[in-house]
Amino acid sequence: MYSKVKLTKMDKPWHLHACWLLVLLHLTSLPTEAQPQSNPKPNHNNNNKNMANEVEFSRRLAIFSINVYNQVSLLKPQENVVFSPFSIQTCAAMARLGAKKETAEELDRGLGLVSSDTKEIAESFHQVLATYEKSEILRIANKIFVMKGYTLREDFNKLLTEQFLSSAENLDFAQNTQAANTINQWAEQKTNHLIKNLIDPSVLSADSRLVLVNAIHFKGNWVHQFDAKATHPEPFYLNDVDSINVPMMNVKENFGYAELPELDATALHLPYKDSDLSMLIILPNSKTGLPQLEEKLRSTQLSEITKKLYQTKVVVKLPKFKAEFEMELTNVFQKLGMTRIFSDNANFSGMLESPEAMKVSAIIHKAFIEVNEQGTEAAAATGLVARTKRAIVSLTEPVKFSADHPFTYALVHQTKLPLFWGSVRQLDASSDTCPTSSLDHDEL
Template identity: 60%
Template sequence: MTDNANMEFSRRLALFSNNVYEKLSAQNPGQNIVFSPFAIQTCAAMVRMGAEGETATQLDQGLGLASSDAEKIADSFRKVLAGYKDSKVLRIANKIFVMKGYPLRRQFVQLQTKQFLSTAKSVNFARSDKAAATINKWVEKRTKHLIKDLVPATALNANSRLVLVNAIHFKGTWQYQFSIYKTWPDTFHLDGDHSVRVPMMVLNEWFRYADLPSLDASALELPYKDSDHSMLIVLPNSKTGLSSLEEKLRATTLSLITKKLQKTEVLVKLPKFKAEFQVELTDVFQQLGMSKMFTDQADFGKILKNQDPLKVSAIIHKAFIEVNEKGTKAAAVTDLLMIPLSLTIYPPELKRFTVDHPFKFYIINKDSTVLFAGSIQKF
């Protein structure tokens, strides 16, 4: 993929990420949120390959795809997925589970296999316990046991026809690791009135950093070793400024933030944190204009040979992230169902980046492609 194509793919994914986060944040006020916009978009794009008419149009627009041509859409995802095929830090896997006795159309299978690097497996959804166990075992294996029990047996039945699963697992080691001997309990302000004690990591190093007066915030990029990936943290200047920051970020692309980052000596204080988040995305998709896919009028005529009507019954997304002194573990799966500081003295001129109140984070690559995103508001 050319640099321009990479940038356009990343820009559109960032917009989709903002749209999804806005809905998730409204549905889960005050909660930690972690999700993979890339996993969600990829999974939905897989089923888009079998859509026609208004169903396809709504998916193209709601997902923010660059084209309405299925072949071009598939090719754009193939180029991104292929770039991670031999990655040491990121593993991406896609899988189609189809009801036994319902053969898929050859063209749909070819698109999934060649472009989305996916394969199909026949299962009997009527035996819901066994079918759920099969899907969950595959997910757990692909996410290195970080995501378990994704699909409940109650979500499957004899009327289920198709389940598309996208699994993404990230494990990055910091380029500059925090010393466990400098991690001490410190205060994290939950809001203007409440606070908790958390294990706070400390590191003095040269990082890409930016003051962002237009956002009333600052940003820091923590790079991962042997990778072009990094964690971008956007921290509001005010301890109660997350909501205001989120509002401003809706009209700000990530690339505008990353372009302002400059190598700066920074004293970083960052809490160790772990978060897990699961959500059923039907409401989010409907709010983003993708509603027909859930109705009896859904048009997925390019999927099954026998032309049986199909509709999406649920989109289950589960994500996990853990940040510590060594680095980051993260995993996500989207399942689309058819039916004190040490005594060290630091120079006063040092920039200080103290993450002691709610913040936003992203795991991105050099093109600002958003693999994971979210916010930490509570411990």
């Protein structure tokens, strides 16, 4: 785990944290009949098929990311957004493993899962989770809390333990304050004390049966650091007329860059040291073009953008910013066609040894992001850039990438799998932080 010393502000040029919480509540004392488990055929995928599955998994997660981003942006069109689509999808997929019939089918469609087979779903997430199991840069943790006196079904628990690298812990949800403290302490520890009070005790009761939680923490240094001496107050345009002065970072280095005329935008790829993780910024050409860009992104694959990146010298201007985001995702899930999980018709009979009628009562997501100049100049990660995109040396004048107006960004794994997604619409002129944004909800 990271020490407090390592997580001082100067040591975390980039850090993102997300927690995702799914609470399943008991509806009735009448047990429901357990559905028979399917017996999928053994998986004999070869390496080529595994690679194809990874590509498809990334493609589907990118679509899900855009779908969630669009819904959140519509709800809060004037606010900065940051969330982890991978965290959200991972936790919901854990619940999907215990869903049956129409409930399972809705989740398969709404989440964009690679298969309707539980073993194949679990394996698709395992490939990513296992990659970062021992990473010092990106930490992903899953946990399931179970009501005292209840036991998970063996096949459900096995998939969570072996494939989602999760563990189960019994809690007495009737003691809601104590139970909430236990859950919150776990989430806080997994995010290095930066996500606090994830769940309010009022969310829990004697009727609660399961709480599934996913936590992500990222800490990375830029391959090419921004010299703090080159950071100066410069305008950030809120529209064509109005602007505010913010701390603007500056650097000139070789980066992945792309012009995207079909999106009326440009893209910049900023890699992290000793990692296959990077930041992708998509900047509209117009100062007021973010809404139009967001509309076009709904029908644009992330891979269509990243495959156009090429290496060239770029003069970069990027504002320092920090944002916190908190949302209750019930409305978002319903807009994406996942309504049954919240209704009395929900079927999660594959979770408990003694199945009971359960439904989702709350979907809570918290995320945090900070960007500043800090990092190291070591160039070990430049090999990643050469491996994932065309290596073209520019002999002309460097291109300019000035993020001096609203833009969207993603933290991506191997340039194609979005782990975090966000947007910067406004900045605080009095500091280097973004105002906190939240979606109103009743649960917190």
